[in-house]
Amino acid sequence: MQNQRTSPRAPIIAVAEITEVATGTHLAARTSDLSRTGCYIDTLNPMQSKTVVKVSLRHEGEQLELPGRIVYVSPRLGMGVRFDEDLHPQQVVVLERWLTKALPLD
Numbered sequence: 001m002q003n004q005r006t007s008p009r010a011p012i013i014a015v016a017e018i019t020e021v022a023t024g025t026h027l028a029a030r031t032s033d034l035s036r037t038g039c040y041i042d043t044l045n046p047m048q049s050k051t052v053v054k055v056s057l058r059h060e061g062e063q064l065e066l067p068g069r070i071v072y073v074s075p076r077l078g079m080g081v082r083f084d085e086d087l088h089p090q091q092v093v094v095l096e097r098w099l100t101k102a103l104p105l106d
Contacts (some may be wrong), residue, residue: 001059007035010102014059016041017079031057031076034094034102038068038082046070046079053095055081060101064094 012034018027018041028042039055047053051070054071056063067084 007037007056008099008103009033009035009040009097012059012098012102014039014057014060014087014098017056018043018047019054019056021039027067034095034098034099035102036092037101038071040078040080042078044076046073046075046077049073049079053081062094062098064091066091104106 003007010033012031014031014034016029016031016039018029019025025047027043027045027047029041031039032042033040034057038093039057047070052069053068055068056067057066064088069079069084071082072080094097
């Protein structure tokens with residue numbers, strides 16, 4: 001698979017709840033990495049590629065809800081989520097704070 005990532009990913013483990021927008025189906029999982037544009041969700045039962053989701057993340061006492069879409073699936077391992085491009089500025093602030101703490105300075 002070709003790497004299409006546009007933002008550096010950080011090894012951030014956050015509690016995640018993924019909700020399929022069309023059906024309301026919930027999935028409890030965790031992230032293994034996170035970036036400004038998406039994350040990887042560790043789960044034995046990933047949703048289908050192209051599914052529109054809401055991702056609720058809890059990390060270091062903060063919660064963040066982000067709209068996104070499943071962009072790839074690794075059966076029985078997890079799924080890659082790409083966040084929508086039009087995130088609210090406050091969502092970006094929280095993401096950037098988490099990433100700044102996790103990524104080493106150049």
